[in-house]
Amino acid sequence: MSLDVFLQNVANSITLGSLYALIAIGYTMVYGIIRLINFAHADLLMVAAYIAFYGILVFTLPWYVSFAIAIVLTTLLGVSIERVAYRPLRSAPRISVLISAIGVSFLLENLGIVALGARPKPFPRPEDLVWNIQIGNISFLSLTIIIPVVTIILLIMVTYMVKKTKMGIAMRAVSRDFETSSLMAVDVNKVIAATFAVGSSLAAVGGIMWSMQYPQVDPLMGVFPGLKCFIAAVMGGIGSIPGAMIGGFVLGICEVMLVGFMPELSGYRDAFAFVVLILILLFRPGGILGENVVEKV
Amino acid sequence: MLSWRRKSYVVLMALVLILSLVAVGCSGSNQKDADQNGGQSAAESDVIKIGVYEPLTGTNAAGGQMTLEGIELAKEMYPEILGKKVELVVVDNKSEKQEAANAVERLITQEKVNLIIGSYGSSLSMAGGPIAKREGIPVIGCSPTNPAVTLDNEYYFRVCFIDPFQGTVMSNYATDVLGAKTAAIIQDVQQDYSVGLSSYFEKAFKATNGDASIVAKVNYNTGDKDFSAQLTEVKSKNPDVIFAPGNFLECGILVAKAREMGINVPILGGDTWEAEEFLNQVANYKDIYFSTHFTAEEPVTEVSTVFLDAFAKKYPNKEVNAFAALGFDTYILAKDAIERANSADPKAIRDALAETKDFKGATGIITLDENGDATKTAVIKKVEDGKFVYETKVDPK
Numbered sequence: 001m002s003l004d005v006f007l008q009n010v011a012n013s014i015t016l017g018s019l020y021a022l023i024a025i026g027y028t029m030v031y032g033i034i035r036l037i038n039f040a041h042a043d044l045l046m047v048a049a050y051i052a053f054y055g056i057l058v059f060t061l062p063w064y065v066s067f068a069i070a071i072v073l074t075t076l077l078g079v080s081i082e083r084v085a086y087r088p089l090r091s092a093p094r095i096s097v098l099i100s101a102i103g104v105s106f107l108l109e110n111l112g113i114v115a116l117g118a119r120p121k122p123f124p125r126p127e128d129l130v131w132n133i134q135i136g137n138i139s140f141l142s143l144t145i146i147i148p149v150v151t152i153i154l155l156i157m158v159t160y161m162v163k164k165t166k167m168g169i170a171m172r173a174v175s176r177d178f179e180t181s182s183l184m185a186v187d188v189n190k191v192i193a194a195t196f197a198v199g200s201s202l203a204a205v206g207g208i209m210w211s212m213q214y215p216q217v218d219p220l221m222g223v224f225p226g227l228k229c230f231i232a233a234v235m236g237g238i239g240s241i242p243g244a245m246i247g248g249f250v251l252g253i254c255e256v257m258l259v260g261f262m263p264e265l266s267g268y269r270d271a272f273a274f275v276v277l278i279l280i281l282l283f284r285p286g287g288i289l290g291e292n293v294v295e296k297v
Numbered sequence: 298m299l300s301w302r303r304k305s306y307v308v309l310m311a312l313v314l315i316l317s318l319v320a321v322g323c324s325g326s327n328q329k330d331a332d333q334n335g336g337q338s339a340a341e342s343d344v345i346k347i348g349v350y351e352p353l354t355g356t357n358a359a360g361g362q363m364t365l366e367g368i369e370l371a372k373e374m375y376p377e378i379l380g381k382k383v384e385l386v387v388v389d390n391k392s393e394k395q396e397a398a399n400a401v402e403r404l405i406t407q408e409k410v411n412l413i414i415g416s417y418g419s420s421l422s423m424a425g426g427p428i429a430k431r432e433g434i435p436v437i438g439c440s441p442t443n444p445a446v447t448l449d450n451e452y453y454f455r456v457c458f459i460d461p462f463q464g465t466v467m468s469n470y471a472t473d474v475l476g477a478k479t480a481a482i483i484q485d486v487q488q489d490y491s492v493g494l495s496s497y498f499e500k501a502f503k504a505t506n507g508d509a510s511i512v513a514k515v516n517y518n519t520g521d522k523d524f525s526a527q528l529t530e531v532k533s534k535n536p537d538v539i540f541a542p543g544n545f546l547e548c549g550i551l552v553a554k555a556r557e558m559g560i561n562v563p564i565l566g567g568d569t570w571e572a573e574e575f576l577n578q579v580a581n582y583k584d585i586y587f588s589t590h591f592t593a594e595e596p597v598t599e600v601s602t603v604f605l606d607a608f609a610k611k612y613p614n615k616e617v618n619a620f621a622a623l624g625f626d627t628y629i630l631a632k633d634a635i636e637r638a639n640s641a642d643p644k645a646i647r648d649a650l651a652e653t654k655d656f657k658g659a660t661g662i663i664t665l666d667e668n669g670d671a672t673k674t675a676v677i678k679k680v681e682d683g684k685f686v687y688e689t690k691v692d693p694k
Contacts, residue, residue: 012525259526267516
């Protein structure tokens with residue numbers, strides 16, 4: 001492999017890895033606070049992409065207005081999903097909430113198919129944001145720089161919020177124990193709603209970035225990133241925000257480099273992702289940055 | 298000793314159980330009666346049921362929907378066969394192999410159809426085929442081009458050409474017209490269509506340009522969005538052309554990505570590329586060629602003109618496409634076979650279909666060979682100025 005090809009593959013893996021990381025952060029953040037794998041997360045990503053799509057194409061809004069509206073509406077949707085589908089199940093066993101999340105996911109996908117049609121539509125890339133960069137023999141889109149920057153900014157913001165703000169402290173308290181924290185005058189419902197608001201806006205940003213990188217929107221577009229980023233979140237240690245970032249990058253780099261070094265195995269890319277996941281979990285059952293919790297009996 | 302309340306509760310539960318058992322039993326037997334009636338009505342009643350299984354959602358949605366438009370157009374023009382009303386039973390196979398098998402099972406056992414049409418996508422057709430064979434219901438495929446669809450299945454027919462021909466046509470075009478000496482192949486390993494067509498292209502290309510002429514062969518999976526690594530590999534090998542048959546969704550992103558990465562050599566594909574979704578992604582680029590079954594520029598028979606006029610009337614805002622034409626042909630071939638058999642009995646329809654000779658369809662003259670495949674002219678189109686443009690046609694030898 002020549003140096004050019006290697007550097008091109010580095011650029012490729014940064015793009016893919018940071019996209020995975022961005023979406024994985026949302027998964028892991030919701031899990032970290034309320035121990036729920038929010039399967040609807042990936043479908044919120046689809047909703048955001050569609051809102052941005054209609055904003056730009058149908059209402060001819062400038063891209064930044066359209067993106068802002070997409071983030072706000074998706075956040076509202078995320079919070080209302082929590083209100084309708086998860087809050088009534090607060091005292092139910094965890095598995096019921098999980099099933100409810102899967103139900104919401106299917107509902108969003110099928111509503112999308114009925115209301116928007118199953119045929120994919122081309123996502124309009126804003127020209128101010130997406131252009132080609134050529135350095136020597138290496139070429140990539142401006143998104144290769146924009147996505148990691150956005151991911152890192154959001155990572156810092158989320159980490160700051162969880163660690164330093166009052167809401168963040170309340171979130172961490174809730175993640176330890178619902179009942180005790182409500183005894184300490186923490187409004188559990190409000191905290192969880194805020195968690196979903198942050199999680200959903202992360203999904204919205206992820207959805208917008210995803211559809212700029214792969215400019216196609218369809219009602220089932222969330223399924224693939226949902227699966228991959230869930231793996232990334234587990235790899236990094238689910239519940240750990242920097243872990244999701246690392247997991248996303250590890251997954252992206254592994255996938256691209258497998259194809260780069262062993263092109264004849266390129267069809268086994270997904271299988272390879274799972275092999276890496278299994279290896280990591282064998283040696284670190286909690287994921288790369290996960291806490292190794294010893295269950296006391 | 299149980300309390301009175303507890304006792305009454307137990308009695309109540311027992312009653313509920315008994316009632317529900319009775320209810321299940323009743324509904325079961327009703328179902329059976331209905332089925333028997335259904336079975337009789339399909340054979341003797343005044344309705345001919347034609348089942349359609351096509352991907353109306355999922356990765357192949359556009360292909361299935363275009364095909365269905367053609368079928369519905371033909372049904373509207375010829376709503377009756379042998380004086381009986383035709384009923385189309387449309388089932389969505391969701392672009393998934395398992396769903397395709399379920400769809401065929403349901404069409405046969407529940408809907409009691411006389412004949413089945415479908416499906417876009419060779420893998421989907423191959424999933425449905427064995428069930429139709431087992432149940433003895435004839436199926437006509439509109440656009441599955443993999444040879445294995447009809448192989449060893451005397452109940453499966455199709456109105457399109459097959460991949461050994463399509464692969465050779467594209468290989469000859471690459472060598473003779475585009476002057477290529479080397480080629481790279483990018484294939485979707487989950488699609489029989491993609492793998493099959495790639496291997497026929499490879500065989501034909503190696504035969505003319507030598508064994509070393511295929512400089513790279515890389516794979517991806519259905520549903521993948523990121524092709525940067527595969528394209529980096531292909532770019533480093535510097536081929537004269539790239540052959541990348543596959544679903545229009547993945548290929549649209551793949552071809553656009555190739556151009557973004559500065560890969561400017563001609564890119565070739567197969568008939569699945571003729572979809573709006575593909576064009577939307579690659580509209581700004583050129584040197585993109587693919588083979589297809591039909592073009593509005595070259596009407597081949599008088600039926601082509603009838604089809605083109607009717608299509609323009611029914612779908613004034615839509616571009617006419619090969620899949621609608623094939624869907625149209627499938628329906629009128631089914632009508633022709635039922636009329637020749639003079640019966641709606643599936644076995645009789647099958648025998649009539651097997652004898653199809655010189656049937657005039659919108660996409661050409663259809664003669665079905667011993668495998669149930671049609672031998673037809675291939676059309677090559679290219680992308681130019683944001684449109685699919687007719688390039689040339691290649692007759693079978």
